[in-house]
Amino acid sequence: MKGHKDVIPLLLSKSINVDVRNELGSPLQYAAAHGDHDTVKVLLGHGANAGADPNGGPDGVKPFSSAAEVGVIQIIKLLVDAGADPNVTNRHGLKPTEVLAVNDNRRGVEVYTLTGA
Incomplete structure (x- = not known):
């Protein structure tokens, strides 16, 4: 939760x-939602999936959208590669590209x- 990557x-x-969950979701979901690149990389490198599936878990929280x-x-990029x-x-029915556009993130779009979406 605190992103202590070491x-x-x-x-x-x-x-x-790696897929342990609490009321905030999985470590992968939390790290993606808080922009913690290093932690996402470590978790994916250790096989984070199941409830921390890059497309979202059973609670509907999706690291990619986050x-x-x-x-x-x-x-x-890491989540696409995974x-x-x-x-x-x-949760609002928006694709990541739409979220990036709404937030004026040209580089992100x-x-x-390039992912083919």
């Missing part, structure tokens, strides 16, 4: 569940359109 690999090396809302291009659907919509 502690996360230590915990994961001790067989901590990353678009924050506008962190590196996280969007298999996130570039056409997934957020350019990068996003």
